[in-house]
Amino acid sequence: MATQVVMPKLSPTMEEGQLSRWLKKEGDKVSMGEPLAEIDTDKATMEMQSLANGVLLKILVNEGDSAPLGDPIAIVGAEGEDISELLGAKKSAKEEAPAAKPKTEEAEEKEPEPKKAEATSKPSGPPKEEEPKPVTTPSRDDGRQLISPIAARMAAEAGINLKSLQGSGPGGRIVKRDVEEAVSGKVERIPTAPRLRAVPARPLEKGEVYPPSAYRDEPASEMRRTIAKRLVTSLGPVPHFFLTTEIDMERAADLRGAINELYPDAKISINDVIIKVAAAALIQHPQVNASFQDKNIRYYEHADIGVAVATENGLITPVVRSADLKSMPEIGAEVRELAERARARKLKPEEYMGATFSISNLGMFGIDEFTAVINPPEGAILAIGSAAPKPVVHDGQIVIRQTMRVTMSCDHRVVDGAIGAKFLQTFKQIMENPLYLFLSQ
Amino acid sequence: MAEITMRDALNQALREELARDEAVFLMGEEVAEYQGAYKVTRGLLDEFGPKRIIDTPITELGFAGLGVGAAMAGLRPIVEFMTFNFSILATDQIINSAAKMLYMSGGQFKIPIVFRGPGGSAYQVSSQHSQALESWYAYFPGLKVVMPSTPADAKGLLKSAIRDDDPVIFIEQERMYGMKGEVPEDEDFTIPLGVADVKREGTDATIVARSLMVPVALKAAEVLEKNGVSCEVIDPRTIRPLDIKTIIASVKKTNRVVIAEESHPFCGVGAEISAQIAERAFDYLDAPVKRVSGEDVPMPYAKNLEQLALPDFEKVIQAVREVSYLE
Numbered sequence: 001m002a003t004q005v006v007m008p009k010l011s012p013t014m015e016e017g018q019l020s021r022w023l024k025k026e027g028d029k030v031s032m033g034e035p036l037a038e039i040d041t042d043k044a045t046m047e048m049q050s051l052a053n054g055v056l057l058k059i060l061v062n063e064g065d066s067a068p069l070g071d072p073i074a075i076v077g078a079e080g081e082d083i084s085e086l087l088g089a090k091k092s093a094k095e096e097a098p099a100a101k102p103k104t105e106e107a108e109e110k111e112p113e114p115k116k117a118e119a120t121s122k123p124s125g126p127p128k129e130e131e132p133k134p135v136t137t138p139s140r141d142d143g144r145q146l147i148s149p150i151a152a153r154m155a156a157e158a159g160i161n162l163k164s165l166q167g168s169g170p171g172g173r174i175v176k177r178d179v180e181e182a183v184s185g186k187v188e189r190i191p192t193a194p195r196l197r198a199v200p201a202r203p204l205e206k207g208e209v210y211p212p213s214a215y216r217d218e219p220a221s222e223m224r225r226t227i228a229k230r231l232v233t234s235l236g237p238v239p240h241f242f243l244t245t246e247i248d249m250e251r252a253a254d255l256r257g258a259i260n261e262l263y264p265d266a267k268i269s270i271n272d273v274i275i276k277v278a279a280a281a282l283i284q285h286p287q288v289n290a291s292f293q294d295k296n297i298r299y300y301e302h303a304d305i306g307v308a309v310a311t312e313n314g315l316i317t318p319v320v321r322s323a324d325l326k327s328m329p330e331i332g333a334e335v336r337e338l339a340e341r342a343r344a345r346k347l348k349p350e351e352y353m354g355a356t357f358s359i360s361n362l363g364m365f366g367i368d369e370f371t372a373v374i375n376p377p378e379g380a381i382l383a384i385g386s387a388a389p390k391p392v393v394h395d396g397q398i399v400i401r402q403t404m405r406v407t408m409s410c411d412h413r414v415v416d417g418a419i420g421a422k423f424l425q426t427f428k429q430i431m432e433n434p435l436y437l438f439l440s441q
Numbered sequence: 442m443a444e445i446t447m448r449d450a451l452n453q454a455l456r457e458e459l460a461r462d463e464a465v466f467l468m469g470e471e472v473a474e475y476q477g478a479y480k481v482t483r484g485l486l487d488e489f490g491p492k493r494i495i496d497t498p499i500t501e502l503g504f505a506g507l508g509v510g511a512a513m514a515g516l517r518p519i520v521e522f523m524t525f526n527f528s529i530l531a532t533d534q535i536i537n538s539a540a541k542m543l544y545m546s547g548g549q550f551k552i553p554i555v556f557r558g559p560g561g562s563a564y565q566v567s568s569q570h571s572q573a574l575e576s577w578y579a580y581f582p583g584l585k586v587v588m589p590s591t592p593a594d595a596k597g598l599l600k601s602a603i604r605d606d607d608p609v610i611f612i613e614q615e616r617m618y619g620m621k622g623e624v625p626e627d628e629d630f631t632i633p634l635g636v637a638d639v640k641r642e643g644t645d646a647t648i649v650a651r652s653l654m655v656p657v658a659l660k661a662a663e664v665l666e667k668n669g670v671s672c673e674v675i676d677p678r679t680i681r682p683l684d685i686k687t688i689i690a691s692v693k694k695t696n697r698v699v700i701a702e703e704s705h706p707f708c709g710v711g712a713e714i715s716a717q718i719a720e721r722a723f724d725y726l727d728a729p730v731k732r733v734s735g736e737d738v739p740m741p742y743a744k745n746l747e748q749l750a751l752p753d754f755e756k757v758i759q760a761v762r763e764v765s766y767l768e
Contacts, residue, residue, distance in 0.1 A: 148727040150696045169728070169766050176696055176727040177766070 002077025002086055003052055005036065007067040010048070011349045014041045016068045023047075024056045030076060037073075043316065043352060045345045052076045057083050146173035154179040210322035212354045213302035220297050228292060228413035239412040242371050243420050247431045248394075249387045249402040252277075255434045259328060266329035267336075270387060271307075271361050275331050277430045278382060279303035279323035280437055282357055285423040289356050291377040292414040298377075306355030306375060307335055309342045316342045317375060319355040363387060369405040379414045382427075383407045442623040450592035450624045451481045451613065454599035455519065457628050459489050462517060465603060468495035468504055469521030469558070478523045479559060479618050505531035505556070509538045512554040512608075519603060525560035525612055526570050532577075539608035540583030551606045557599070559615035560588075561653055561703045562751055568739035571747075573704035575651075578610040579681045579713075585609045585634055586680040590655035592622035594678055597632030605634060614653040637684035639691070643673035646697040646761045649688055649714055651677055654701040654752065661757035670765055680710055688714065689722050696727035697764040701757050706734035728764040733757050 007017050018040040024030055030050040037048050054076045061073040075083050146167060147155075151174050155162055160182050167174035220228070232239055252273050259268055282289040282303040291298040303324045306317035318338035320331055341347050357379070360372040363386035372383035387404040394401055406427070410420040430436045445453075459465050471478050473486040473496040486494040497504040501522065508518040522528045528535065535556060542550045563571045579586045585607055589595035595613065602609040640655055641662050650658035655676045662672035673691050677684055692698055698718060700711035715730040736750040762768050 148696075149724045150727045153724050175766055 002054070002057060002075050002081045002083050004072040004086055005050070005052075005074040005076055007061075007069050007071050007073050008039070008048055009069050010039055010046045011041045011043045012353070013043070014069065016066050017041055018066045019061045019063050019073065020045055021063055022059060026056055026059055028056050030054060030056050040345070043345075043349065044347045046348075050076060055079045057081065058087070146171050148173060148175045151176050151179045154183070158183050210302070210325065212319075212321060212350070213300040213304045213356055215291075215298045215300040215356075217293065217296035217298050220292070220295055224297065224413075225295075227416075232413070235412075238374050238376055240371075240374060240409045241412050241417065241420075242407050242409055243417070243424050244369060244405060244407040245424050245428050247404045247406060247428050248392070249404045249431070252431050252434050253387070253402055263329055266332060268328045268332035269335075270363075271359075271384070272328050272332040272335060273434065274361070274382075274384060274431070275305050275307065275320060275323055275335070275359060276326075276328050276437065277427060277434065278357065278359060279305060279326075280430055281423055281427040283324045284426050285419070287419045288380055288410075288415055288423040290379045290414050291356070292379065292411055293377065297414055300356040302356070304354065304356045306352075306358035306378070307338070308358060308360035308372075309339045311343045311345070313345065316347065316352050317355060317358055318342050318347055318352050357381070359384060363404065369407055371407050372409050374409050374411055376411075378411070380408055380410045380420065380423075383409065442625055444621050444623050445592060446618065447589070447592040447595050447613070447620050447622070448479065448481055448618040450596040450622075451599055452483055452485075453624070453626075454596045454603070455482065455485060456488065458600055458603040459485065459493060461628070462603075464515065464517045465519065466493040466495065466511075466516060467519045467521065468497050468508065470497055470499055470523045470527075472496060472521050477521070479615070481613075481618070482521065501527050501530035502534055505534035506538065508554050508556075509534055509542065509552060509608075512539075512552045513542065513550045517553045517603060519555045519557060522556065522558035524563075524570060524615065525558050525574050526572065528556060528558070528574065531556075535578070535584070535608070535610070536581055540581045543607070544583060552608045553606045555599070555602045555605075555609045555611050557602075557611035557613065559618070560612040561614045561616070562735070562740065562747075563615040565742060565744055565747060567742040571740040573702070573735065575610070575612055575680050576704055576709045576713075579710060583608065584681065587611045587634060587678065588652040588680060589613065589678065590617075590640075590650075590652055590676050592620065593624045594632060594638070594676075596624050597630055598634065598678060601631045601634050604631070609634070612652070617653055620656070632678070634679045635682040635684055636679070637675055637677045637687040639673060639687065640676050641672065641674040643671035643695065645671045645695055646699060646765055647673045647675060647688070647691040647695045648699045648701055648757065648761065649675050649677065649711075650701040650757075651680065651710070653703055654757075657752070657754045658701050658757055661754040661761065664754070664758055665761055670761060670767070672761060677714075683714070683717075685714070685717050685721065689718065692718055692722045693725045696725055697761075698726070698730045699733060699757060699760040699764055700730065701733045701752055701760075703735050703752060705737050706732055707737060709734060728766065731760045731764050733760045 010017065020038040020040045022037050023035050030036060031053050032050060034050050035047045036050045038045055039048050055078065056074060057077050058075040061067045067073050075086050077083060145162060147162065148169065154176065158179065160179060162174060165174050165178050165182055168178050169175040252270065256268055256270055256273050259266055286299050289300045289303055302322040305320045305323045307320060308315055308317050320334055323331055338351065355378055358375050358381040360381060361384040362370055363384050366386050369385040370383050372381045374381050383406065385405040387402050389400050390403045391398050392401045392403060408420055408424055455467065467482060467485065472482045473491065473494045476483040482494065505520055508520040511518045539552050539554055542552050561573045575586055575588060578584050585605065587598050587602055587609055589598050599611060602611050641659055643662065648658040648662065655674065658674045662674050665672050673695055675688055675691055700714055702709060702711045704710065706712065711732040711734060715732065718730055733752045733756045735752060738750060741747050741750055
């Protein structure tokens with residue numbers, strides 16, 4: 001029986017699609033899963049597949065025309081079949097169950113956001129990936145650090161690094177008494193440097209990509225909710241505030257130059273350094289790598305950084321997943337590749353959605369400083385101005401130094417002024433002395 | 442307070458409630474002339490006469506149904522099962538009539554009935570006569586399930602059960618009828634249903650035990666105390682409604698739990714308590730909840746095998762040592 005092909009939902013925010021190009025002509029044979037057309041959504045150009053076997057009997061929407069979601073755009077059926085009834089039903093098709101919804105919808109509509117991880121921060125996989133594996137705890141033989149719930153809680157409250165503990169329970173499980181002993185000072189704590197870079201659970205397999213960051217939701221406190229409620233009545237729905245600092249870029253520029261000298265193919269930009277430093281600072285300040293979720297505050301485990309890219313069609317922010325785990329050359333290569341595809345409108349939704357923090361850089365346009373608008377539900381965005389030589393007081397002397405002004409916009413519902421300021425302080429500290437990136441694991 | 446046996450404490454409770462309320466009557470096999478297979482109903486026929494102390498034929502489903510009908514008509518029957526093993530025959534009346542009548546009649550019919558009798562393990566009476574059935578009855582909304590562990594609890598809880606407007610399953614432990622304890626003589630002494638009792642306070646591990654396992658847990662706690670492990674022993678006393686709050690409060694204090702029960706482990710009351718602890722106090726646990734249950738086999742007849750199939754204080758000690766990471 002002939003069926004209608006309807007305009008599929010190819011991105012979560014899509015309301016209508018423009019038929020960019022038909023890949024089949026009327027009379028062509030089509031089989032299930034075969035690309036039928038290219039559709040321009042609000043974000044990208046995507047292929048749409050046929051859900052039926054048969055012949056493309058009629059094209060209802062011409063190239064360049066748009067159709068709202070669910071409207072019939074073609075009819076597929078057996079050769080010579082009478083389709084007059086379906087043509088007549090064209091108008092009411094929207095109300096009917098769209099039997100011929102292309103397969104792509106199912107695959108693409110999936111929220112690129114990670115699945116909710118458990119409180120113990122199990123990471124989630126990307127769609128269709130295998131079972132998530134825990135990454136936060138140091139590995140034992142089977143890759144898991146065993147710890148009893150009460151011991152985990154007590155250690156967190158006492159600020160004890162679990163890596164510094166030897167579990168005395170079965171299989172090395174850290175139990176209450178181990179934490180008590182550590183608290184009472186019986187066990188010497190191994191001092192640990194501030195955590196600037198997260199440790200991956202395991203090396204990536206070839207061709208594997210980092211999934212969207214795992215997260216844990218913590219109930220928003222009453223105070224936090226009151227702050228949120230009050231602030232959105234004043235400035236809402238995302239109450240922004242802005243923090244600006246000036247950064248001495250001499251050493252960052254040196255670092256970039258040195259890396260490019262050693263690895264000429266890397267071609268890292270100052271923006272790649274900024275992404276890396278922001279990721280490191282986020283790991284140190286998880287409160288900024290967070291999102292306000294009404295009743296909960298969502299804390300992400302990794303820094304998935306959205307990088308604003310200007311395209312002819314407008315702004316899009318491809319995401320560098322787990323930037324905290326990647327090297328600067330890796331980040332650089334990824335940003336270049338993503339930006340290229342962004343300009344060609346070839347990004348998949350999971351590639352431009354679900355960042356935990358964003359960076360917008362207008363330095364190349366000579367902008368000294370600016371404020372960026374937060375991309376909800378992220379908690380903050382960093383606006384980067386141009387790095388330029390400027391007279392500054394350095395060691396009591398007026399000297400010319402490369403400086404750069406950055407402004408962070410914070411969602412006040414989740415990030416308070418002091419928290420944002422501390423993050424920015426760390427960002428500045430690492431930026432001005434990027435060797436931190438290599439000192440701490 | 443006089444020290445009396447659990448048998449006599451139950452007898453007192455029955456006598457006092459029969460005297461207090463004319464709507465209360467007792468029926469069951471051998472409860473009148475023979476004065477009860479376990480002599481719990483001793484003297485009641487003489488005192489209250491054959492109209493209120495009624496011998497029934499060996500027809501559990503029949504007299505359980507009679508009881509439900511009497512309760513619907515406004516009386517307050519106490520139905521004795523010679524043992525709860527025989528209540529299995531009456532489950533249609535208990536589960537489908539008694540438990541559901543209030544709901545299905547839209548609140549028109551209260552069923553103030555007590556089904557009571559001995560349950561749990563007994564001495565060498567084999568698979569069909571030595572088993573714990575509380576999880577069966579606790580499973581159904583509409584039934585209350587009570588299991589006393591001391592003579593005083595037995596008296597106070599039975600009086601509350603008789604006065605309660607809902608059907609109550611009251612399971613006495615067959616091996617405990619001769620257990621002695623101090624029992625208040627006050628006729629107004631009752632113990633509310635749904636309130637657990639902390640039988641012993643402690644700080645290192647919580648043992649949740651009911652019925653016969655309470656004295657077993659207390660003995661284990663005594664031995665453990667000498668080894669430096671302080672156990673809290675909690676007796677829920679009422680399985681349904683379950684006083685989970687008292688259990689959770691204890692878990693939050695000790696972080697370790699052993700549940701001791703005579704019943705089989707699978708789908709048992711201990712499984713339910715364990716699940717609720719995981720749901721409500723996960724962050725307070727220092728070790729997985731450990732159950733000490735009867736073995737997952739029909740009760741053997743042979744004395745040595747029977748011994749092995751039953752939980753005992755050594756198994757409880759072992760479990761407490763495991764959750765305390767002393768093994």
